[in-house]
Amino acid sequence: MSPKTQRRGLLQQGFLLYLGGTLLLSLQFLLQLLGSTTTELMDALGYTFYLASCLSHAACLMLSTYLIASLLIALRPGxxxxxxxxxxxxxxSILCQLDAQVYAIYRFHINGFILNMVFGPGAGEVFNFDTALYLREGMLLLAIGLLSLGIYLLTSWLWRRHGRAYWGWGLGLILGATLLAHLMHIYGAFVSRPSIVRSAKLLPYYFPTTSYSLMLRLGFHSPSDLEALQRGGSGLVNYPRRPLVKEQPKQLPNILIILLDSWNKRALTPETMPATYAFAQRSQWYTDHKSASNGTRSGVYGLFFGLSCYYWEEFEASHVQPLLISRLSELGYDMRAYPSATLENPNFASVLFKQIPGLRTSTPGASSLERDRRLTEDYLSELPQRQASGRPLFSFLFFDLPHSFELPKELNQRFSPAWDFADYTRLSKDSDPTPMWNLYRNTCYQDDLLLGRIFASLQSSGALENTIVILTGDHGQEFNESGCNYWGHNSNFADPQLGVPFICHFPGQASGRIAYR
Known part of the structure; x- marks a missing residue:
């Protein structure tokens, strides 16, 4: 067989393999739709669009595999x-499956933010997964790999039996599906048809065509008056908008800010968090407080700046610090942070606490429980020496255990039945939330033991009489309260993901529940 004939045969077999891979990925995309709540919005037009989009986008993603193989065949046939x-x-196929799982939880695709959380500094402190979950994921990904091998064997058999690549049928189907999908999206986006617009968001890095101006020129009229919103301004940070009005207080109180990562306010009960509940009863308890957003970066940024996280990049580049931190620095406060998860990812160390000398950005420990215990020990052990210095104190404690869903089996017994770990692959809109909710309550109970030690220490030493205590969460944690298959956070703006307890202890101020924001 001549090299030219060999190359032609390999290219034809590679094209068959490309078609098989496209069909496999199309099936994955279709299953992603059928397992989502978007099906409630679908109609015949939406399904037609989505099927065409599955085929065309899968072909687009798989094209790179065929082009690489074609290059290798051209260089050295084999x-x-x-x-x-x-x-x-x-x-x-594996990458798209992982992306589908990320989207099912967070409602956005794998991006730089997710990659930085997984591979950036302190990644092991941000995500904690049980060994059983790794094994289950491994089996799923192995199955996808075996399907790919099966496609290779099937296409090789087809080539030996028929000796055809089906160029015409394959290219015609792909090009036809691509044209149909983009034309339908031009229409669907123009009229804001939910079945088309929402289903398109399921596909990773899919950017179907829109053309409002073309539709208007053709005489079509949108049912809604859509206007493009453009952000104005020079891009320079103007913060604060007005100079801070300063007064020199007669007495400088100590300030203690405590954050719990992923704090569902339903957990603040006498059964789940008895020490914290008792402290809230003696403080000002804001029962309708909302976090600045549904994720850690945005929630903490909003707490300190009172702004949307939209401005994060501009503030980080301009080295603008929160007014609270700047003013406390001017007043000579001894400022310290005690984080469980790293302050370098997200980069709170730079955006919020750059003015704190010798900032502690992490806490030793192999698990969230160990780190939460360690930061509590460190705070309490350092407190007497700090108080003896005569300087006012600012302390920031950031607990992570409720976010991690990670507990030793012997500490996961108080509320049962409880999962051993948070297995997101088993969740759906019809799942019973009780086992996962009980695991979460057990983590909150363990952190409550630590918080109780802090409250008791402040009370017994008399420090509470001169300490402002602010206790809240960076964001909430949803357990499908809406019945729409939302679990965790960072996926919607409903109350379970935004609503968090907000407890303020002001020395000399009356306690009570406050129902307004």
Whole structure:
């Protein structure tokens, strides 16, 4: 067989493999829709659009695998190129499966933020997964890899039996689906048809065509008056908008800010968090407080700046600090942070606490429980020496255990039945939230033991009489309260993800529950 004939045969087999990989990925995209709440919005037009989009977008993503194989075949003909294409097909399918799981939880696709959380500083402190979950994911990804191998074997058999690549049928189907999907999206986006607009968001990095001006020129009229909103301004940070009005207080109180990551306000009960509940009863308890957002970065940023996290990049580049931190620095406060998860990812160390000398950005410990215990010990052990210095104190404590869903089995017994770990792959809109909710309550109870030690220490030493205590969460944590298959946070702006307890102890101020914001 001449090299030219060999190359032609390999290219045809590679094209068959490309078509098979496209069909596999299309099926994955279709299953993603069927497992989501978007099905409630779908109609015949929406399903037609989504099926065409699945095929065209899968073909687009898989095209890179065929192009790489074609390049290898052109350089050095051999079946190794088809094996590499099979490997790349499996990897592409696995990446899309992982993206689908991320989207099911957070309602956005894998991006730089997620990659930084996984591979950035302190990644092991941000995500904690049980070994059983790793094994289950491994089995799922292995199954996808075996399907890719099966596609290779099937397309090889088809080539040996028929000796055809089906170029015309394959290209015609892909190009037709692509044209149909983009034309339908032009219409769907113009009239804001939910079945088209919402289903398109399920596909990773899919940017179907929109053309409002073309539709208007053709005489169509949108049912809603859509106007593009453009952000004005020079891009320079003007914060604060007016100079801070300053007064020199006669006495400088100590300030203690305590944050619990992912704090669902339903957990603040005498059964789940008895020490914290008792402290809230003796303080000003804001029962309708909302976090600045549904994620850690935005929630903490909003707490300190009173602004949307939209401005994060501008503030980080301009080195603008929160007014609270700047003013406390001017007043000579001894400022310290005690974080469980790292302050470098998100980069709170730079955006919020750059003015704090010798800032502590992390806490030793192999788990969130160990780190929460360690930061409590460190805060309490350092407190007498700090008080003896005569300087006013600012302390920031950030607990992480409720966010991690990670507990030793012997500490996961108080509320049962409880999962051993948060298995998000088992969740759906019909799942019973009780086992996961009880696991969460058990983590809150363990942190409550630590908070109780802090409250008791402040009370017994008399420090509470001169300490402003602010206790809240960076954001909430949803357990499908809406019945729409929302779990965790960072996926919607309903009360379970935004509403958090907000407890303020002001020395000399009356306690009570406050129901307004």
């Amino acid at each position: 079946r190794y190129a088809l094996w590499i294409q099979t490997l790349l097909t499996g990897l592409m």
